[in-house]
Amino acid sequence: MNEKLSRVEIYNEEYVDLNHAYVQMxxxxxxxxxxxxxxxxxxxxxxxxxxxxxxTLDRIKSEMTVKTRFKEENLSSKTEKVVNGGVSQVILHGNFTGE
Structure with missing residues (x-):
């Protein structure tokens, strides 16, 4: 009925939404x-x-068992395109140190 999932299964299912929250912030x-x-x-x-x-997102991504990322040449070096379950998102790698 309510089968318990492993953390990696949850990571695989939820990463895109977490990344979207990061991008919005x-x-x-x-x-x-x-x-x-x-x-x-x-x-x-x-x-x-x-x-x-x-x-934390990088750690989650490193434990995932599904391929979720690829880089495109037309994106800047501070962005990455992510595909998970047919959903495409852009990851922004920000610099928040003021440098």
């Missing part, structure tokens, strides 16, 4: 950076989340 962060009255506290919290979330 990244876009929000960059838009907020350009605001004339950006809230530094909000920026700081979002930056910290992204800093922690990025390597």
């Amino acid at each position: 990244y876009k929000f962060y960059n838009r907020l950076l350009s605001a004339t009255d950006a809230d530094e506290e909000v920026l700081s919290v979002i930056r910290e989340i992204l800093l922690v979330f990025n390597p």
Whole structure:
């Protein structure tokens, strides 16, 4: 009935949605950076989340058993296209250290 899944099976099923959440937060962060009255506290919290979330997504991706990524030449070096279950997403590799 309710078969329990392994973490890798869950990673395989949920990675694209997690990556989408990361991309949405990244876009929000960059838009907020350009605001004339950006809230530094909000920026700081979002930056910290992204800093922690990025390597966590990499760890999840490294344990997955399905092929999920390929690079396209027309994408910049800071992006990657991801395909999982026929769904394509772009991963943004941001620099949040201010360098």
